[in-house]
Amino acid sequence: MTKITLTVQPDTLLLQGAQGGEKSIPFSNDRDMTAIGQQLNRELTQMGATELQLLTPSVSQFSATVINLGGRRVDLATLVTDRTNIPVYGKENGVTNAAEAEELASRHLTYYGIYSGKKNYGQEALLTLGNGFFGLRGAYLSVDASDDNYPGFYAAGLFNQLTTKVAGHDVVNEDLVNLPNAQFLQVSVDGTPIDPQNAKIVDAYRDLDMQKGRLTLATVIALAPDKHLVVRAEKVVDMKEWHHYAVRMTVTPLDFSGTITITSKLDGSVVNSNVERYRAFNSRHFDVQKMAAQGATATMRAETKTSHVAFVIATKLAGADEWTGTTNDDVIRQKASRDLTSGQSWTVTKDVVLFTSLESADLDAQAQALLPVVSYDTARDNAAAEWRKIWQTSDIEIVGDVTSQKLARLNIFHAYVSASPIANPHLDASVGARGLHGEAYRGHVFWDELFNIPFYTQHYPKLAKALLKYRYRRLPAARAYAQSEHHQGAMYPWQSAMYGDEQSQFVHLNPITNQWDPDNSRRQRHVSLAVAYNVWYYYHNTQDVVFMKDYGLEMLLSIAKFWLSMAQYNEQTGRYDISGVMGPDEFHEGYPGEDKGVTNNTYTNIMVAWLFAQLQKFQAALPEDLWANSAAKADFSDTDWTQLNQVETKLALEVSPDGIISQYQGYFKLATIDLDAYRAKYGNISRMDRILKAEGKSPDAYQVAKQADALMAFWNLTPATVVSVFSDLGYDLPKDFMTKNLKFWLARTTHGSTLSRVVYSELAAQDQNADLSWQLFSEALSSDYYDIQGGTTAEGIHLGVMGATETIIQRDYAGVDDRGDALTITPHLPANWQSLHFKRLYKGAQLDFVITPAAVTITADRDLTVRVQGKPVRVPASEATTVKLAD
Secondary structure (H helix, E strand, O other), rough: OOOOEEEEOOOOEEEEEEOOEEEEOOOOOOOHHHHHHHHHHHHHHHHHOOEEOOOOOOOOOOOOOOOEEOHHHHHHHHHHHHHHOOOOEEOOOOOHHHHHHHHHHEEEEEOOOOOOHHHHHHHHHOOOOOOOOEEEEEOOOOOOOOOOOOOOEOOOOOOOEEEEOOOOOOEEEEEEEOOOOOOOEEEEOOOOOOOOOOOOEEEEEEEEEEOOOOEEEEEEEEEEEEEEEEEEEEEEEOOOOOEEEEEEEEEEEOOOEEEEEEEEEEEOOOOOOOOHHHHOOOOOOOOEEEEEEEOEEEEEEEEOOOOOOEEEEEEEEEEOOOOEEEEEOOOOEEEEEEEEEEOOOOEEEEEEHHHHHHOOOOHHOOOOOOOOHHHHHHHHHHHHHHHHHHHHOOEEEEEOHHHHHHHHHHHHHHHHHOOOOOOOOHHHOOOOOOOOOOOOOHHHOOHHHHHOHHHHHHHHHHHHHHHHHHHHOOOHHHHHHHOOOOOOOOOOOOOOOOOOOOOOOOOOEOOOEEEEEEEEEEHHOHHHHHHHHHHHHHHHHHHOHHHHHHHHHHHHHHHHHHHHHHHOOOOOEEEEEEOOOOOOOOOOEEOOOOOEEEOOOHHHHHHHHHHHHHHHHHHHHHHHHHHHHHHHOOOOHHHHHHHHHHHOOOOOOEEOOOOOOOHHHHHHOOEEEHHHHHHHHHHOOOOOOHHHHHOOOOOHHHHHHHOOOOOOHHHHHHHHHHHHHHHHHOOOOOOHHHHHHHHHHHHHEEOOOOOOHHHHHHHHHHHOHHHHHHHHHHHHOOOOOOOOOOOOOHHHHHHHHHHHHHHHHHHOOOOOOOOOOHHHHHHHHOOOEEEEEEEEEEEEEEEEEEEEOOEEEEOOOOOOOEEOOOOOEEEOEEEOEEOOOOO
């Protein structure tokens, strides 16, 4: 261990080693902070630092590691630890050694200072609390929606449709509704309200305690040079009484006396305005029907305009003897005042309960029954208890990499903010691509479930089952959608919301040209294959035959019937073609000059062939009456079964003579494009489709890809399975196909989706390219934390990539692969990871894994046989079994 100390001198940072040696880093008002940080981290690395202690007292009362650099306050812990994994601590404020600093960094998400614009929007998204029933963005309590702050509040599955005239067309949008802002508490001093965004903030600290599910927002506000006020607020979302959340605010004058007033609002005047490009659309989604304020309580009842979902929000205030209330313009205001002297504190709490007609019957009665028995303390204790259970089952412990540890836990945290084992079994909802964290994609459910439901299956199967039942309940809508497009079976929509009908738009705004372009993304029929895969994965890992009887097999057969109706026999080739689709790439809506989709998309056809093969296995393995009943419900006839057996090995693909897998038929005929030249011209080319359209060109004409497509099946299935499907279709791949294809496709991929890097990271791991895998994985892991897409995190986290990073950690780096007939373990730990520890369920067994570079230790609650590096290993029940790893 090498301890380095840091002392802040007037214009220099002085680094000193315990065994001698020191280095100085100059700073000034005009020196770029990024450059200072880079030099500091470089010097610490060269000195071999394993911990850094700040000897100069912190300039913040909330954190021990805040220093003043040239007139700017900087959190040293964030500046150093995120980039170097070196824990930082100070001499005071609680955290005073490296172990405590590392623990804090790995279980907390913190931001120091005041931010604005999309950067603050993005931080609010990452500070979101939730319990699967609702999500509450991490805004300050005392702010209304603005370009800098967005206190969004969303209930799972609560959507509404509105129509807006755009470019002469009636555009219908179904949005996840931003509900009334009930968290609002604002401080006034001697009659003057304080807005955190406009006040002079001299100290500001936001801390998300992921372990306990608690958000702290602390500020010191300078009202005058000698007049300072401390405002400390906390939020907790109740994980047990999941209709409830609570906030608490403590106000302390530091150096003055005065009259403090706290104003509470229940604001029903809100609209959906989180996404700037959507603001041209109608966005007032509900009508307030009734408001009441009586003493410390307030109640608002409203109903969405077209979906007619009723909801009740009720609030209860505590901390004052008397509250005066008014109701006006869809807003309830309540106020209380108190005279405070210097150093005297006043604490106010506010409980909020939400009930909707989607999950509850007598809304008013239920709200009035729950509100009196809940409190801030019950919410805090319930959150801590339920989060403790979640972390006991779902935590991933990484030793040797503090930053990866923090971000892995952040991703797990938001997985359970978006869907929880307590609430979701009672809801008719699935996980949206942006969680319950913002309004991008209008809160819709996409194929991103593919990257999340497996994680839930491994830890809380009942939760995964609840999410799959959302799709089952929309099976009639999927059948109607298929019929409307002259197909049979069930065709799930690319974007699903309340009813399961297609919610993709026909036009979308190109932010480069500010023009509306055609949108054909609804042709991504592979979303039905994602639904099928999740059904298969759930059953494969749980062996839940009852689920297959009641739901799963009917879904699989209905989806298969759709693909049978899509497959057309080609007399010239003797194969079946699937036309009119888009692959995951999304850049290619058709062939040049057309927008009718493409033919024989490789990912689509591989997954269709795989689905047909799985159904053949199910037909042989499942009880005959179960199969017959499900086939009858799906209208899957003997003729369909005969056709399935014919199509399964006769679907067409395109593979070059040297083994390069084409994205679809005819892709190799497209023109190549110099992406380096475009990077030099535009910088960020992730959305190359928009750039090309702005230049009057079409991405359909070029060999360019937004994300993994031709190789996407290797994410879902084991490499051996995919190679076998190719072989069964009559296409043999060379042994080095993965190396060749990775080189070919990475040269053409712009990573316009956050999902791109995770898929290619896994492919690189499969190809034994550890450096490339790590580079792509680390970028994906931090993609929301650093908002690498330039502002999209502001509109909600990317839940799919968050789930996918957990898959890479467990399936590739730990090497625990559950997709085959047996559980296989082939670790490939990143070079700086000393160990990896996690638990999961597999076919009813509770497993515990500890992976180090030298060995694998497995503990199971029943006898089990697994394969470690290809060799069978018997794991006796309740005994830790350690297997040494071959080099």
